[in-house]
Amino acid sequence: MLTALEVFTTVVVGLLVGVEFSVAFVLNPIFNGLPEDSAQLGRAHGGRMLGALMPFWYIGSLVLSAVWAIAGWHHPGAGLVVIAAALLIVSVLMSILLLVPINNRSKTWTVENRPEDWKEQMNRWDRFHYVRVAVIVAAFALLATALA
Known part of the structure; x- marks a missing residue:
């Protein structure tokens, strides 16, 4: 049963x-290459769509990692899982404190009501997102190592 939890958590x-990663290095660069109105509208739609799903995915990943850490406490790699769970906590905190406020504003923007600094706000979101991606990549690497 523990093995199934380990594999499932690592896959999730x-x-x-x-x-x-694809948002940071594929989708947003595609959006940024579109004409100005299309870029902003694409990001707003992506913010609405992923903004509805990602909280569950982030919290679910954290809960699965915590359950793995507790259930596998006396198994090899438990320390790696605890560190991965801590990194996932950091990613959730980053999301709530840094990214979600920007996303909540930007997902309501249209061409008519967007603020003048909308590009600056999107650039700030991107910078925070790059850091968050690095954090979750590190968490994933630790989980994969613990699984191996």
Whole structure:
């Protein structure tokens, strides 16, 4: 049963990393290459769509990691899982404190009501997101190492 939990948790976190990596390094660069209105509208739609799903995915990943850490406390790699869970806590805190406030504003923007500094706000979101991606990549690497 522990092995199934370990594999499931690693897959869930790995998929989270894949989605967030693609947002940072594929989708947003595509949006940024579109004409100005299209870029902002694409980001707003992505913010609405992923903003509804990601809280569950982040919290679910953290809960699964915590359960693995508790259930596997006396098994090899438990320390790595605890560190991975701590990194996932950091990613959740970053999301709540830094990224979600910007996302909540930007997902309501249209061409008519966006603020003049919308590009600056998107650039700030991108910088925070790059750091968050690095944090969850590190968490995933630790989980994969603990699984091996």
